[in-house]
Amino acid sequence: MSDPLLPWRSQFPILEKCTYLVSHSLGAMPRGAAEKMQDYLESWATRGVRAWAEGWWDMPLTTGDRVGRLIGAPPGSVAMHQNVSICQALILSCFDLSSRRNKIVYEALNFPSVMYVYEAHRALGVRVEMVPSPDEISVPLDRFLSAIDEETLLVPLSHVIFRSGAIQDVAAVTRRAHEVGALVVADLYQSAGTVPVDVGAWDVDFATGGSVKWLCGGPGAAYLYVAPRLQNRLRPRLTGWMAHERPFAFEPGPVAYADGIARFLNGTPAVPALYAAEAGYEVVGSVGVEAIRHKSMRQVQLLLDRAQENGLVPRTAARAQDRGGMVILDVPHGEAVTRELLRREILVDFRPGAGIRLSPHFYTSDDEVEQAAREIRQILDSGAYRAHEQAGGTGF
Numbered sequence: 001m002s003d004p005l006l007p008w009r010s011q012f013p014i015l016e017k018c019t020y021l022v023s024h025s026l027g028a029m030p031r032g033a034a035e036k037m038q039d040y041l042e043s044w045a046t047r048g049v050r051a052w053a054e055g056w057w058d059m060p061l062t063t064g065d066r067v068g069r070l071i072g073a074p075p076g077s078v079a080m081h082q083n084v085s086i087c088q089a090l091i092l093s094c095f096d097l098s099s100r101r102n103k104i105v106y107e108a109l110n111f112p113s114v115m116y117v118y119e120a121h122r123a124l125g126v127r128v129e130m131v132p133s134p135d136e137i138s139v140p141l142d143r144f145l146s147a148i149d150e151e152t153l154l155v156p157l158s159h160v161i162f163r164s165g166a167i168q169d170v171a172a173v174t175r176r177a178h179e180v181g182a183l184v185v186a187d188l189y190q191s192a193g194t195v196p197v198d199v200g201a202w203d204v205d206f207a208t209g210g211s212v213k214w215l216c217g218g219p220g221a222a223y224l225y226v227a228p229r230l231q232n233r234l235r236p237r238l239t240g241w242m243a244h245e246r247p248f249a250f251e252p253g254p255v256a257y258a259d260g261i262a263r264f265l266n267g268t269p270a271v272p273a274l275y276a277a278e279a280g281y282e283v284v285g286s287v288g289v290e291a292i293r294h295k296s297m298r299q300v301q302l303l304l305d306r307a308q309e310n311g312l313v314p315r316t317a318a319r320a321q322d323r324g325g326m327v328i329l330d331v332p333h334g335e336a337v338t339r340e341l342l343r344r345e346i347l348v349d350f351r352p353g354a355g356i357r358l359s360p361h362f363y364t365s366d367d368e369v370e371q372a373a374r375e376i377r378q379i380l381d382s383g384a385y386r387a388h389e390q391a392g393g394t395g396f
């Protein structure tokens, strides 16, 4: 079958060397990233301190606008930060946690780093309510909605759950949250770049995510969206001189917040990471998320079919429209099997309590998808996993 996206493979050097099915963890590096890094080095080497005024200083917001185009956010509503944990802590720092409205509601399958941020704020009054997942794949929507009440401050949910790839109904959660005066933080890390997202249409209050995975942008380029209607009403306590109206006046004393999204910055930005990430945004923007989703749904189904033919048990949402870009296979000896796959240059990962995670992306061929299912079966049947059973965790 002809695959119109396969020509993009040549833009990703690692695909010549291995079977890359791990974009839910780290997207492959586009060739363009090396050029962008060269641009960064060139500006540092030749422009020196002048590079700040010639673009570096503005990059957290100019790069933010680029990300905004991929997530349905208008210009002036996205600021770049180092990671999602910082973005979540920054959002929380906008609120009075000792008031009655201090409940945080999220799914039990939320990304643990996000949980750690909210849990750590119990010391300041936060109450956390986790909505349980009976099947460890998704959270029943009606239970999620009924947990959100008049005492709920924030609902920081993942659009796609990292442990199962299940899609959550962010728009429905947002409607419920707004009915009772709560605010929603959508974590788009496992969706943006593979599942269409539209923060404007959903009407979420905040969104976060990073560029490491489906956006193929590398580490250090996370984003924070704040709905324009909220921006000037909030005063983040996690702040710094870039959030000041007059940063170069170096005024002592409290921060005088800048207008708009700039008030959600803090200190000096990670400029090299922002350069590197641009290449990923360009490629994903050119391929188009609709086209990526179309191919992803086809290859996810192909992988599920081949898995089933090979007697491998998926832990994935039943309906195609409820699945993101990854497939989880609950394989016996899953961690050891993963080690053997890695030895065979088939890059996937393993998560305890979930299984082997595999992800086709727009640069994946059908042969690679079929090969992965076949090799897992062969590793199990031949006992090749046994050599790895005593080894430590697969980590990343």
Ligand SMILES: Cc1ncc(COP(=O)(O)O)c(C=O)c1O
Pocket: 082, 083, 084, 085, 086, 111, 113, 114, 158, 160, 161, 162, 187, 189, 190, 210, 222
């Ligand atoms: C849903 C989700 N949120 C957040 C993160 C990462 O958070 P951070 O950027 O703080 O490392 C991941 C990474 O695996 C993730 O899958």
